[in-house]
Amino acid sequence: MLKTRIIPTVLFKNGIVVKTKKFSEHRNIGSCINTVRVYNAREVDELIFIDTDATKEMRGLPIAIVREVLDECFMPLTVGGGVKTTEDINALLKIGADKVSINSEAVKRPDFISEAAKVFGSQSIVISIDAKRNGGSYEVFTESATKPSGMDPVFWAKKCEKLGAGEILINSIDHDGMMDGFDIELIKQVSDAVNIPVIACGGAGNLDDFTKAIKEGHASAVSASSIFLFTQTTPENVKMHMAKSGINVRI
Amino acid sequence: MITVVDYGMGNIRSVLKAFSAVGADAVSSRNPEHILEADAIILPGVGAFGDGMANLRKYGLLEPLTTSIIKNKTPFLGICLGMQLIARDSNELGSFEGLGWIDAKVRRFKFEGAHSNLKIPHIGWNEARMSNDCPLFEGMGDSANVYFVHSFHMITEDKSLEKAITEYGYDFTSAIQTENLFATQFHPEKSQKAGLAILRNFLKIVRM
Numbered sequence: 001m002l003k004t005r006i007i008p009t010v011l012f013k014n015g016i017v018v019k020t021k022k023f024s025e026h027r028n029i030g031s032c033i034n035t036v037r038v039y040n041a042r043e044v045d046e047l048i049f050i051d052t053d054a055t056k057e058m059r060g061l062p063i064a065i066v067r068e069v070l071d072e073c074f075m076p077l078t079v080g081g082g083v084k085t086t087e088d089i090n091a092l093l094k095i096g097a098d099k100v101s102i103n104s105e106a107v108k109r110p111d112f113i114s115e116a117a118k119v120f121g122s123q124s125i126v127i128s129i130d131a132k133r134n135g136g137s138y139e140v141f142t143e144s145a146t147k148p149s150g151m152d153p154v155f156w157a158k159k160c161e162k163l164g165a166g167e168i169l170i171n172s173i174d175h176d177g178m179m180d181g182f183d184i185e186l187i188k189q190v191s192d193a194v195n196i197p198v199i200a201c202g203g204a205g206n207l208d209d210f211t212k213a214i215k216e217g218h219a220s221a222v223s224a225s226s227i228f229l230f231t232q233t234t235p236e237n238v239k240m241h242m243a244k245s246g247i248n249v250r251i
Numbered sequence: 252m253i254t255v256v257d258y259g260m261g262n263i264r265s266v267l268k269a270f271s272a273v274g275a276d277a278v279s280s281r282n283p284e285h286i287l288e289a290d291a292i293i294l295p296g297v298g299a300f301g302d303g304m305a306n307l308r309k310y311g312l313l314e315p316l317t318t319s320i321i322k323n324k325t326p327f328l329g330i331c332l333g334m335q336l337i338a339r340d341s342n343e344l345g346s347f348e349g350l351g352w353i354d355a356k357v358r359r360f361k362f363e364g365a366h367s368n369l370k371i372p373h374i375g376w377n378e379a380r381m382s383n384d385c386p387l388f389e390g391m392g393d394s395a396n397v398y399f400v401h402s403f404h405m406i407t408e409d410k411s412l413e414k415a416i417t418e419y420g421y422d423f424t425s426a427i428q429t430e431n432l433f434a435t436q437f438h439p440e441k442s443q444k445a446g447l448a449i450l451r452n453f454l455k456i457v458r459m
Contacts, residue, residue: 003376043443076398076441096264121298123372123400166372197370220370250376250396
C-alpha cells in the first residue's frame with residue numbers, strides 16, 4: 001500500500017535557508033547544506049527545495065548553489081523558484097531534481113504546463129499554488145503572494161491537471177509560517193477536485209495538524225517547514241503519530 | 252566499467268551518485284563503444300515511452316544495446332522508463348513499439364470500483380514484495396519500501412519474469428528478471444538504504 005509522505009520544505013534565498021510568515025518577514029535560519037544534510041541523515045520521504053523570491057526578483061535559480069545542495073541528497077527532490085522555460089526544467093533535472101515545481105509562470109502562461117509535461121512527463125511537473133482566503137472563497141496569488149490572479153484555486157488546479165501537471169502543491173498564504181494549523185477547507189476543496197496527488201502545505205504547528213490534513217483535507221502528502229526548524233518535532237515524530245491514527249506511513 | 256546510458260531522458264546524475272555511494276565507478280555515455288565494452292549497462296529514464304524510443308534511435312543506440320545485452324549477455328539494469336522500454340509496446344500518448352526483449356506490454360493504471368478515486372501518477376514510497384530467488388534482492392527479506400513515480404506499468408503474461416510485486420489499487424509487476432536482464436519500476440537510486448542494497452546486489456552480479 002502507498003505510504004503517506006511527510007515532506008520537509010526548505011525555502012532559501014542566496015544559499016541561506018529562510019522562513020517567512022504569510023510570505024513576508026524573511027528570517028535567516030542557516031546554511032542550506034547543513035539543513036539538507038540533517039534531512040538526508042533522517043532519511044525523509046522527500047524534500048521540497050524552493051527559492052522564495054526568484055520570480056519576484058526577476059532572476060533564475062542559482063544553479064551552482066542548487067547543484068551543491070542536491071549533491072548532498074539521496075532522497076527524492078522537488079526543486080522550484082523562477083522556473084520559466086523547458087531549459088530551466090532540463091537544467092534542474094540534470095543536476096538531480098526528480099520533480100520541478102512551477103508557480104507564477106504557469107499562471108501567466110498555462111500552455112507551459114502542457115509543453116513541460118510533454119517533454120519531461122507529467123510525473124516530473126509539480127504545480128505549486130499559493131492561495132489566500134477572500135471572504136467565503138479563495139484566490140490564487142503569484143510572485144511570492146504579491147500578485148492576485150483572479151482565479152479560484154479549485155478552477156486552477158483542475159486546469160493544471162488537464163494540462164498535464166503530475167502533482168499539486170497547495171499552500172495557504174494566510175497560514176504560511178504561522179504554525180496555527182492547515183487551511184483544511186482549502187486543501188479539501190483542491191484534493192477532492194483533482195485525480196492527481198495533492199501535497200498540503202502551510203500552517204503545520206502540531207502533530208494533529210498533519211493527521212487532519214490527510215483525514216479531513218484528503219491530501220496525498222503533507223509538507224511543512226517551521227515546525228521542523230523551530231520545534232523539536234521531526235518528520236519521524238509526525239509519522240509515528242500518524243501511524244497511531246491508522247494512516248499508512250514509512251517508518 | 253558501468254555505463255549509464257545518457258539518451259536525454261532524465262535523472263542520470265542521481266544514478267551516478269547512487270553507484271558512487273556503493274563504491275562503483277559509473278559513467279554516463281551515449282557512445283556506442285561504451286555500450287559494447289561495458290561490464291554492465293544501466294538504462295535509467297523518466298519521461299514518455301515514445302520519446303525514449305525516439306531518442307535511443309536518434310543516438311544510434313538500438314543496435315549496440317541489443318548486441319551488448321541480448322547477444323553478449325552484458326548485465327543490464329533498467330529503471331522506471333528503462334524497465335518499460337524493454338517491453339514489446341506501450342500505449343502512452345499513442346502506440347509505440349519498445350525494444351521487445353521480453354514478452355510484456357506497458358499500460359496506464361486503470362482503477363475500478365472501490366479504487367476508482369486513487370490518484371495517478373503513483374508517487375511515493377510503496378512496498379515491493381520480492382522473490383527470494385532473484386539475486387537483485389538477496390538478503391533483503393520478503394519486502395522493502397521503495398520509491399515510485401509513474402503512471403504506466405508493465406504487464407506480462409510470463410509470470411516467471413516477475414520478481415517483485417507492488418499493490419496500488421491492484422497488484423502490478425514492479426521488478427522483472429530473466430538471465431542478465433534486470434529491471435525495476437521503482438527507483439533504487441532514490442530508495443535510500445533499500446535502494447543502495449539493491450545496487451550493491453547488482454554489483455555482485457556484475458562482478459561474478
